Amino acid sequence: MAKPGSDPPLVDTELAGRVIARALDRGGDLAELFCEARSSFAVSIDESRVERAQGGSERGAGVRVVSGETTYFAHVDGLAEPDLLRAADAAAAALSGDRSEAQPLAATERAPSQEIEIAPEDVPAARKAEILRALDERARAAGGEVAQVQASYAEGRRRVMVASSEGVNASDDRTRVRVGAQVVARRGDVVETGFETLGAHRGFELLEGGAAEAIGGQAAEKALTLLGADPAPAGSMPVVVGKGFGGVLFHEMTGHGLESDAVQKGASVYAGKLGERVAEPIVTAYDDGRLPGAWGTGGIDDEGTPSRKTLLIEDGKLTSYLYDVVRARREGAASTSNGRRESFRHLPIPRMTNTYIAPGDPEPEDLIAGVESGFYAASFGGGQVDPATGDFVFGVSEGYLIEGGKVTKPCRGATLIGNCLDALGRIDGVANDFEMKTGFCGKDGQRVPVGTGQGHVRIGELTVGGTAV
């Protein structure tokens, strides 16, 4: 198996140039060819039985022509010359102008690859099943009340190539692996679940040395802890949000509102706020597509723009939105390398990569010690925001009461609900225990891997919607 990044380009430069010229046959300001070869393998364990083993591979291309404010896009399966020309013709079909000229393509630029020590496709499938069995065993060993363990392993490799009429000619090779575990614990009539995941833009080495098994143990501990939980309180109170996946709160309540498509349509509460103070000076945040090995990392984005680190909030002040090529052109700005797409079947749109609040000085215990009566949201099941109104909601998968500056009883069924600008402005503590976690973000029907992260964060006041009324 070749090392990632050393394979020949998916389509040679001469053919890519012809496809772009063909796409501009009837006019247009920008034409782009996006080629992709993707392969995946996944397997699960459930009821201690290895099942749902499945693999797949696809090759295809998407061609887009941008003319004024309009984008024409067509995608096809296959990367042979007739496939690519068919896509170019379909994208150009709705235009009716004179031919536009393209800049000559640069020599292929390979994005610096992430270090992949063990290519997952070189690891026998039986070893992947073995890891799941070990995870299952570890989770079941956590306690007699563990009733069910479900876990999955997934690997994927995406080789992409982007060529455009602006001379871009770039390739990237992305390998990702991930395991996830869900454990159900039961005590009498009480049933609780615990989740945990581990994933990275890395090779199979990520899961070796007991790392995958540990995920099973952690998911089981969460489920077992919740068995003793009381219904969550309802009402407004100080909330401390957990490190790592707790960063999904920032992802939802701020990150989506900074995506330039929403901003330009006036569909974001952050529109017109650039340079303004949106948070306390202790809050600094980034979107960083280069973070080594992180889940949302890539060498380039899906428009060929080299990945970069973008300062979003500096000492509480809003400093940048997230741009792809099309939205950046509209403002005479440069892409921030956030043009991402799920596959060759989708148009690139502004998306986050790895988004996080930078670590602060306090210890996490110090944040909690400052709360007389409040709620500790250690981990979330997920969340949702309407960027246009700023309203958000999060399901808390692991929550506790804070009483007298200490974390006390576990709580079940809590939801955090609030408004973005309001909640962001109320962050009054960011701890030093920074951690990145993996997630999948859905937008416009496209699902992409994103990293979320932070140390523990305290919000002065937020609504907790629990079942204890």
Added chain:
Amino acid sequence: MSGLEELAADALGAALESGASDAEAYAQEGEGIEVRVYEGEVEALTESAERGVGVRAWIDGRAGYAFGTDLSTDGLRGIGAAAVEAARVSDSDEFAGPADPAGTELEEIAGLSDSGLAEWGTERKVDLAREVERAARADSRVVAIEDTIYADASQRVAIASSSGARGGYESTSCYSYARAIAAEGDGDRESGLGFDLARGPGSLDPGAIGGEAADRATSLLGATKPESRTCPIVLDETVAASFIGFIGGVLCADAVQRGRSPFADRLGDEIASAALTLADDGLDPGGPASAPFDGEGTPRRRTPLIDAGRLTTYLHDSYTARRAGNGQASTGNAARSGYRSAPSVSTSNLVIAEGAKDADELIAEAGDGVYVTDVAGLHSGVNPVSGTFSVGASGRRIDDGALAAPLSEFTIASDLARMLTAVQASGRPARWVPFGGSVKAAPLLIAEMAIGGS
């Protein structure tokens, strides 16, 4: 036999040649268009075409799956070999195997395709989307339309299995939606979604779609947070669809057999109030999931799920039916999300039986309570194993049996079992809603639910 059916048969043959003792091939091809309009102009126009095959292979009760888009002879051989290789990783399961279609005829269903779709050129579809946007803008309080989308697709499906399943069908579908943003005074912004779906664009009403988006957004202007309390709730048909979709999921035999359903061991019990009757209908031509056969070649059918409150059956594919024993047959609920994934048990189209009262009459019956028009965070806010939930919501206060001030930023919480027994009435009319899978949903009056606000 169509070209696609031949392709399925070839893929089946390739898998058997690769050493599978049993196999099943599912081939799918289709074309579609998506029009995105913004401020009267086309923002993006997408033409899509795809064709692929997914193969399940079994070796001695071990199952594996593979898919691909290289449909050459070598490509099919590769897909078959990958499915067999995947099967070798899996543990043996005595109930695994292809569906047994013995003695069943795959009947065509009239109305899955709208021949009118072919007569619509791109320009006319763009005009339809523009009309949706215009209608949403008619209210001066609407300040922006974030997205206006029209999309359609034609697809063809074929299946072939070593147990004798053979068949194919074609269908068309289209939908349109708009998200309007309304604002009043400074700061207060609300958004609202309007949508419709059909087999062809001639059946969509652009004025109604845009109007719904505007109505939903403007009706929330000035919303405040309600006080926390327990009170009667009316769910509008979109919210009812989301919850009923969740309930359909935990009535799937897979969840039940694996101990992940709050309704396990409840067959024949009164799990809901007598006011609720629910069916899974895989044959209604209006339902997006309707088809002559399911994802493994078993005929789709209409299955009563909850009959005046009583749980009559779980939903099965061939695996869960064999595992259930007692002569249980598949209910034709093996679902696929295309050729890229293996089938699994899922609802087809859920249909809530309509009651006698319309939404206004349900609101009058509620007296004092809350009318919920939108929920958020359902996928993270419901625990599917225990059934407890707490989700974000917005809507209107109900005072003295009539709609009053708008409300937002609150939660509604209960558990699925308690909610079902608290259904006081189902309303009318029912409407196809693409949330929670595909649900023909009616508004529901729930006698009591917890509201979390200030």
